[in-house]
Amino acid sequence: MGRVRTIQRGGSRFYVHPERPEIKVPGVTSILSMLPKPFLMYWSAKLAAELAVDSLPFVQQMAERDRQGAIDYLKGASRRYTKVRADVGSDAHDLFERMIRGERVGRVHPDLEPYRAQFADFLDAVNPELVRAEDVAWSDEHGYAGSFDAVLTVWLDEDGKPTPDRTGVPHRLMADWKTSKATYPDVALQMAAYTHADRIIAPDGTSEPMPTFDGAAVLHITPEQWALKPVRVDDDVFAFFLALRKTFTWDRQVSREVIGRAIAKSAGQLITGTQRRAR
Template sequence: MSDGVRTIHQKGSRYYVHPETGDLAPSVTSILSMEAKPFLQQWAAGMAAEAAVTDLEVVQRIAARDRQAAVDFLKFAAKRYTKVRADVGSLVHDYFELRLRGEEVPYPHHDVEPYVPAIEAWLDRYQPELLHAEDVAWSRQHDYAGSFDFIVRINGKTILGDLKTSKSVYLSVAAQLAAYAHSDDLITVDRKIQPFPQIDAGAVLHITPTRAEFRPVKIDRRVFERFLNLRRCFADDRASDAGIIGRVAWKHEAGHTTGTARRAS
């Protein structure tokens, strides 16, 4: 079995490489990053402030040796937290996928253990029939691609779902799922291409160490249009590297030393 559809990074964005044509398509998550999220700035500032207070002695010791290192320690507090949460989220996704496939996981990672009861309770409650997990949705019409969490059949309905382990569920999950649901092709992990299945409903499974919720998510045309607006913004943003801002025609640098001044020195 292959490792699935290959991805690359260019200029801060992730792109999927089509297994047959080699064409590049920007990822759904990279496109969603075009949406303004003003709350993130305040959150990042709060994380830096919390690190400054919680790790005050550590910051002082670092600053005594290297002031810039201390600044960087605080500046990247939010990024460190996000990295840890992403690592835990990946482990939870791996466990969830294995259980969806009917595999037993007798010794889950210790970071996953708090999530296990909720996952098992959801599986027992809904008895989902797995259709696809961690495959790639590809839109030839609108030029984007993305890896979705799962497609299952529950009570005769085909559900496209996303597993979230964050503190909250954000509106962007609707645009994300709508993008997948309106794709043209589905590319399996062994790179087989087939039409994307007809989806009856979208849903998000939100699991934290203390609670779990299964909620419907609208993925209709109106929500999809919201995603397409972001797709156009993404294209416009990337076009800024294609001559919209031209080369420097003239510049002035303060403090330039003239020949007369050099000869006089």
């Protein structure tokens, strides 16, 4: 049995069925990109403006030699920032997986050390049991897939607080790590998609039904602190994700098929005999 591969197509990630490669389904994060995010335009403009002001002499010298190069340098401010943050997040996720699997982690890069320390504190304070990590949630019914961070068992007391000595009631949770500045509502859509998928596919391609969950939680972790927050993943939240799934099909497929070729059009500008003879 083959493993699940991913491909990029039209700026979106698709997961390839391990047994039937002709079946390709969009990734959860690509589906979430259908959410409108008008604030990104202002954020991108702000980064470009701050870069221009903070490096004015450098930009001026660049513009004198290569005007288009200076424009591209300023335009790329948000893209470069996003890449740096994505690289840190990816490295942190790799570190978290190693730690929660019980691997001994020695010295890490100084940029990652604060995250390591915060995650270690989370493990001590909550003492979760790892059930699965970094497997693929696959929905045959709705046609999507995505890699989730972890399935955990967490013991909670009557007030819903973790009991690190595991004297509370065990709860199976879908868990997600976030290293962004804040936690955003779309994490609920992401985790609802995972918990409502039909099955889990392991790295070796073996598959089993998606288990039932007692809930979901996001671990928001920054260099300064961490917080474990419950996340709604009920049917109502999942319905909003399915609306985005439908929008994805419209945007990537149906919208390109709804307008046909012209069946009539103008003949173009009249060319007089004088104009023809002048050529």
